[in-house]
Amino acid sequence: MTFSLVGRCAETGMFGVAITTSSIAVASRCPWARAGVGAVATQNVTDPRLGNQGLDLLEKGMSAPEAMNALMAKAHSPEHRQVTMIDAKGRTAFWSGAKTLGTNNVAPGEDCVGAGNLLQNPDVPAVMAKVFAQSKGRHLADRLLLGLEAGIVAGGEMGPVHSAGLLVVHEQSWPLVDLRIDWSDDNPIVRLKRLWEDYQPQMDAYITRALDPNAAPSYGVPGDMGDEK
Template sequence: MTFSIAAHQDGRFGIAAASSSPAVAARVVHLRDSVGAVASQNVTDPRLGPVLLDGLASGSSPEAAIAAVLANEPNAAYRQLTVVDASGAAATFSGHLTLGVHGEATGPHCAAAGNMLSRPDIPEILCGAFTSAGGQLEERLFTALSAGLAAGGEAGPVYSAGLSTVSGIGWRDTDLRVDWQESPIGELGRLLEVWLPQRDDYVQRGLEPAASPGYGVPGDDR
């Protein structure tokens, strides 16, 4: 029910995901400053994301972090995982009970996976699009997600999408979600166009409120 890509760029981490089920990003996306990006999907157990990030934080490689989690996961056959660490190394796992047509792929600084897909190479398309795209991390993630959709995406329609990033400041500097909509990836792109020019202003408002720019809305008298 999901296709997603996790990636690293210039010390930042991000994930973009889409699904036929509602609120996909609420369950799938796991990010940690200076540590990595993890997607936990298929028959999703969100608890696996923080455990995988803990493994990366302790010095494990993505492959070793996945192996350690699976060794203690009684329902491993149902899980699909992607992991990218601070060096850009990546690893994936799909249990043998992953739903429908499924696949996974890794590329430079990225990993992708999907289930109930229209074709098994959708994750390869995601990674290829990310690798060849230019721009900021958010833009490259959105390009990858759009390429996956254009190539067929899920076997059925998608209704939710999300894109989140962390940049070492202590919170997600981009965290956009479309939780139920007929064209969620297109709507996500529209939100991204609105958000990106303002992102750094909102970061400054958090870190240096006295020096931050005004909001430019009624009631803001700065």
């Protein structure tokens, strides 16, 4: 019911996940990332516990393949799970259990790994990974969204998708980008891209407000004394 792209920017050290599905609120349970550590996507019949558990193993110093083996060895009902992972060195790992739904596939690429289930065709993950690799030099969020869009063009899911999410972490303990479309009868990826385009110009200001409020720009809303500066 889902396809996703997990990626890393080798230049900035950012990690992120872009994901979409036919179900509601996919971003609330499937994408996981931790600054300086890596990123995980857990999908198909989702067990959200696997996200933080996988990141904990990476943070202990395991490579992505080592962490995936340890994670799935203890996972509940692993035959139902589809999980992808990338570590701080760009190494990837993946798992697709025997009961992963419909046409499914996984495609590791340079600093990324794409995966999906209930797909129109098995080429979707490889197309996403290829587009991600071709978009070096752009912000990681842009690259992830470009890959997700390419997945739709390549066939996407068997049915329409209704929710999508974009998660990117960088230097702080909280996400740099955490955007989602929890339900849309139209293409949620288009709406997610517009949301990212609106958010990006304000993104750094929210970091400054957290770390150094006195140097932060105003919110520019009625009643904000800073808007007089």
